[in-house]
Amino acid sequence: xxxxxxxxxxxxxxxxxxxxxxxxxxxxxWALIVACAVAVGALGVGWSTQQxxxxxxxxxxKRQDDSQxxxxxxxxxxxxxxxxxxxxxxxxxxxxxxxxxxxxxxxQIEDLIQSLSRSRDENVVADVDAALRVALQQSTITGSxxxxxxxxxxxxxxxxxxxxxxxxxxxRALARDLDRVKAVGVSDLSTLTLKLDELVRLVDELPLxxxxxxxxxxxxxxxxxxxxxAGASAASWNDHLSxxxxxxxxxxxxxxxxxxxxxxxxxxxxxxxxxxxxYFLRENLKLRLLNARLALLSRQYATAQSDMRDxxxxxxxxxxxxSRRVQVASDLLKQVAGQTKQVSLPRPDETLAxxxxxxxxx
Numbered sequence: 001x002x003x004x005x006x007x008x009x010x011x012x013x014x015x016x017x018x019x020x021x022x023x024x025x026x027x028x029x030w031a032l033i034v035a036c037a038v039a040v041g042a043l044g045v046g047w048s049t050q051q052x053x054x055x056x057x058x059x060x061x062k063r064q065d066d067s068q069x070x071x072x073x074x075x076x077x078x079x080x081x082x083x084x085x086x087x088x089x090x091x092x093x094x095x096x097x098x099x100x101x102x103x104x105x106x107x108q109i110e111d112l113i114q115s116l117s118r119s120r121d122e123n124v125v126a127d128v129d130a131a132l133r134v135a136l137q138q139s140t141i142t143g144s145x146x147x148x149x150x151x152x153x154x155x156x157x158x159x160x161x162x163x164x165x166x167x168x169x170x171x172r173a174l175a176r177d178l179d180r181v182k183a184v185g186v187s188d189l190s191t192l193t194l195k196l197d198e199l200v201r202l203v204d205e206l207p208l209x210x211x212x213x214x215x216x217x218x219x220x221x222x223x224x225x226x227x228x229x230a231g232a233s234a235a236s237w238n239d240h241l242s243x244x245x246x247x248x249x250x251x252x253x254x255x256x257x258x259x260x261x262x263x264x265x266x267x268x269x270x271x272x273x274x275x276x277x278x279y280f281l282r283e284n285l286k287l288r289l290l291n292a293r294l295a296l297l298s299r300q301y302a303t304a305q306s307d308m309r310d311x312x313x314x315x316x317x318x319x320x321x322x323s324r325r326v327q328v329a330s331d332l333l334k335q336v337a338g339q340t341k342q343v344s345l346p347r348p349d350e351t352l353a354x355x356x357x358x359x360x361x362x
Contacts, residue, residue, distance in 0.1 A: 173354035
């Protein structure tokens with residue numbers, strides 16, 4: 001009888017679970033699914049951030065290598081400038097020696113003329129010829145037409161006071177040589193070097209394009225606080241997750257807007273200059289201008305033109321073209337480059353030939 005009762009009790013099915021327990025299990029599954037989705041999204045954001053950090057690290061390494069290369073180039077240019085300065089000093093010493101030699105030759109010629117017993121006409125012709133040859137040497141050494149022009153004018157005035165009919169041919173040749181020498185436009189090296197010195201002084205005051213764009217960059221937009229307010233005022237876990245999920249795109253967009261700014265730039269590499277690169281850029285521009293100045297003093301006009309073209313390119317590439325100072329410096333550099341030109345000095349061959357004919361008695 002007891003066995004029958006137990007069998008009847010085992011055959012009776014258990015009562016069904018309460019509805020409250022099933023609802024709890026459904027809520028727990030839904031929360032688990034949402035947590036998994038959030039974890040997957042977090043992993044995606046983390047992977048994207050890691051990739052971005054790797055790209056930034058590569059860019060920083062590249063910029064560091066470029067900075068070191070430009071630093072080495074600046075040091076090399078400084079060494080070249082020192083070598084050019086020493087070479088220019090040696091050339092100036094050689095020019096002084098030649099001028100002294102020319103002065104000694106002129107003194108010897110004058111002593112020789114005074115020691116010889118010649119007629120008055122022969123002395124005048126010899127003096128004019130010697131003065132013109134010495135002036136021609138001085139013009140060749142200094143690269144200026146002033147000594148030759150002054151000697152021709154003095155010779156013309158002397159022959160005019162002498163008033164000898166047989167020397168009229170020499171006077172006509174002198175007039176033609178004077179016109180030819182006056183027509184030659186020779187660069188005024190002193191004025192050009194002063195302009196280059198002024199440009200070197202202005203380099204530190206010129207605004208760079210990178211510094212100007214950084215000052216013009218807009219401030220980052222304030223971050224949205226809707227997610228925090230929703231989280232503070234939410235009453236349930238589901239509402240909190242929904243509010244956070246809705247506010248996440250706005251937060252991401254605010255972060256991107258605060259880090260990235262899109263603008264149209266003609267020279268993109270001009271905006272990537274670091275502060276130390278800006279310093280070396282200015283020093284490099286100064287070295288270019290100083291090299292052009294030394295080349296002008298040495299009358300190496302091709303080298304001076306090349307250095308000034310490089311300086312003009314640097315002004316147009318890295319400095320703010322809208323700045324008044326940059327425009328003034330660019331115009332001044334263009335003026336110097338336009339006035340720097342190689343001019344062959346004329347020779348008073350016609351006057352020398354006329355003097356030789358007059359000394360020969362023809």
